[in-house]
Amino acid sequence: MSTNDTTAPAAEETAEQVVESLRDLATQEAVLKLLAERVAAAQKDVKARTQRALDAAAKRDGVERVVASLPTGEPVATISLRRGEEGPVVVDEEALARWVRQTWPDEEWTETRIVRTVKPWKLAELVAQMEAVGAAKIPDPTTGEVLEPPGVVWKPTRARTHALTWRKGGKDATAEAWRSGALAQQLAAITAGGDEQ
Secondary structure, eight states, rough: OOHHHHHHHHHHHHHHHHHHHHHHHHHHHHHHHHHHHHHHHHHHHHHHHHHHHHHHHHHHOOOEEEEEEOSSOOOEEEEEEOOOOEEEEEEEEHHHHHHHHHHHHSSOOEESSSEEEEEEHHHHHHHHHHHHHHHOEOTTTTTTOOOOOTTEEEEEEOOOEEEEEEOHHHHHHHHHHHHHHTTTTTTTTHSSOOOOO
16 A cells, blocks of 8 residues: 555656646747747838838948947847849730741741740740840841830849848847847837737
8 A cells, every 4th residue: 555655646746747847838839929920020020121221221322231239339240232133024925925926927936825925935035135135125136136025024023132141159149138138129029019819
């Protein structure tokens, strides 16, 4: 009987420890989920505001990078503007296909389905030619004439953005500033109350 008396409390204690451990894990998961949601929302917001400010500074003063510093003044990262890209964009493939057929009638560069389209390999070639000259124009190799195909415009194909590059030791310094509470003002958007979801 003494054997049963000594093992029963140990089994109960182990089960209670497991339950408590699961509660701790569940709480930690809930906290981290909330934190991740708030960090993602705050990061999206600050990234958009940073992009607008960088675009304005680049236009006004030619500024293309800025240093991220802790409240102590210690630089921890550099944010650099990445220029967008422009290129030819086919906006009316049917008009382009008719033009290709009329311009090079002896070539089999188009095909007729319900509407006439340019074969994908030729379309890629034409777009590459336009990218090479930096305009929605194609130089005719036979005549040398510069052709302006309909259905194609030159416009941004990738928006301007920016990138953050950590300086050596910048992550550790930022983590320590976070732990010490020195970044409370910068983290206010994350810790502030929000709507229930």
